[in-house]
Amino acid sequence: DIVMTQSPDSLAVSLGERATINCRSSQTVLYSSNNKNYLAWYQQKPGQPPRLLIYWASTRESGVPDRFSGSGSGTDFTLTISSLQTEDVAVYYCQQFYSTPWTFGQGTKVEIK
Amino acid sequence: EVQLVESGGGLVQPGGSLRLSCAASGFTFSSFWMSWVRQAPGIGLEWVANIKEDGSEKHYLDSVKGRFPVSRDNAKNSVYLQMNSLRAEDTAVYYCARVVGGGLDVWGQGTTVIVSS
Numbered sequence: 001d002i003v004m005t006q007s008p009d010s011l012a013v014s015l016g017e018r019a020t021i022n023c024r025s026s027q028t029v030l031y032s033s034n035n036k037n038y039l040a041w042y043q044q045k046p047g048q049p050p051r052l053l054i055y056w057a058s059t060r061e062s063g064v065p066d067r068f069s070g071s072g073s074g075t076d077f078t079l080t081i082s083s084l085q086t087e088d089v090a091v092y093y094c095q096q097f098y099s100t101p102w103t104f105g106q107g108t109k110v111e112i113k
Numbered sequence: 114e115v116q117l118v119e120s121g122g123g124l125v126q127p128g129g130s131l132r133l134s135c136a137a138s139g140f141t142f143s144s145f146w147m148s149w150v151r152q153a154p155g156i157g158l159e160w161v162a163n164i165k166e167d168g169s170e171k172h173y174l175d176s177v178k179g180r181f182p183v184s185r186d187n188a189k190n191s192v193y194l195q196m197n198s199l200r201a202e203d204t205a206v207y208y209c210a211r212v213v214g215g216g217l218d219v220w221g222q223g224t225t226v227i228v229s230s
């Protein structure tokens with residue numbers, strides 16, 4: 001199974017500042033046949049289901065604010081919130097769908113400092 | 114509006130069974146793989162199962178394989194998770210989600226399963 005490890009487990013960022021979340025997979029999630037990274041990012045607020053933010057590691061889902069961006073390839077990935085807003089307080093998860101069982105990172109809780 | 118609505122959760126004793134349902138609307142259900150994902154209290158997300166558009170291919174988390182068969186009825190725009198031989202560690206909110214090429218793009222609100230005597 002591919003193990004997804006996020007860092008940090010939590011972070012507190014001032015409003016308007018940058019938040020950076022890292023995700024590492026235990027093996028590559030890059031398919032060489034199509035050069036796509038099978039890596040997604042989700043946001044989950046309390047009492048709500050997860051929301052897809054980023055897919056293919058760096059493509060923003062429709063309707064997601066452009067302050068959210070994803071980067072990385074192979075085994076190392078980053079989700080960046082360029083200017084943290086109050087509505088961004090949530091837990092963020094990365095997920096690989098390169099191979100089953102699909103696996104998620106443990107989550108990173110983002111709070112306001 | 115694209116929507117998924119789960120039902121069928123509840124309180125069940127260890128060793129018991131439940132059948133979860135997920136009703137889809139607002140999109141061509143038969144064109145999408147579907148997934149079940151669960152979240153234990155205060156814990157992260159755990160993928161449980163996938164089923165192909167026509168039901169011909171299914172994948173499972175090892176710990177539920179043989180206990181939680183997934184099925185679908187495209188005529189009813191629904192996907193199901195039959196949960197047998199339930200254990201305390203199966204206690205969670207169960208979500209169904211639509212699979213697209215890049216991830217899980219539509220999620221239901223979830224249904225809660227509690228396994229306890």
